[in-house]
Amino acid sequence: MIKLLEWDTNFFGYKIGEAQGLPDFEEAKRENYKLLYVKSKTRIPDLDSRNCFFDHRIIHRKELTESTEIENVKSLRGSPLTPDLINLAYEAGHVSRYKLDPQFRNDEFKKLYKEWIQNSLSGKMANEVFGYFENEKCLGFITVKIKDTEASIGLLVIDPTAQGRGLATVLTRAAESYAESCGANYLLVATQATNTNACRFYTKNGYNEYNEELIYHVWINA
């Protein structure tokens, strides 16, 4: 049984669905699907033999304990979308499945990540966005969504010229502090297993591997 993903279909302009386990290819063709996302805890040999792209997503989680004062960080909630923020969003998208799957041929990742930061600034997709500033230039940002006692990081990115200087550490502390002040006990973040920089970063900052899944991309008639 394939479930239509309405948002993805409208946003990318072709029919996208989701299936559990090996999908019914006849149904997919009959219903004119172009792409299926197949989520699974384990590898699916039939999809591997078709050379389907898959994303190994790891959820890291940290228990929150205390709030602290953070410098050089300011809220971007309600701020306009600027070229700097768009470029940073593209940088965040560079390691995503929308960029790494070569069968996305129309820079879909750019469209998606621009929408993501725009909807985060406006409050639709995030409760808060923090930017790290030096000489009034934004060098990175983090978005945070609160859902009851669990909060999650959506986007975290630092300008490549400023990486390795502890800026993401500062932004993550700001996000943790904010989430804790909103009543959250945990902060979660999803990243790709292949994004070793990010996995190292989260481990170093006290996050533990909490869950994982594979997301296959099955292109129909591709």
Ligand SMILES: CC(C)(COP(=O)(O)OP(=O)(O)OC[C@H]1O[C@@H](n2cnc3c(N)ncnc32)[C@H](O)[C@@H]1OP(=O)(O)O)[C@@H](O)C(=O)NCCC(=O)NCCS
């Ligand atoms: C992951 C990312 C946010 C880390 O930002 P950062 O400001 O460089 O991280 P910090 O300086 O605060 O922390 C450094 C630690 O993170 C890790 N690290 C991640 N990326 C690094 C980089 N490019 N250079 C050096 N260290 C990096 C290392 O473990 C490092 O600690 P170490 O030097 O003791 O090994 C940044 O690399 C980035 O923007 N990447 C592209 C977007 C992305 O992958 N976002 C996360 C998706 S969930």
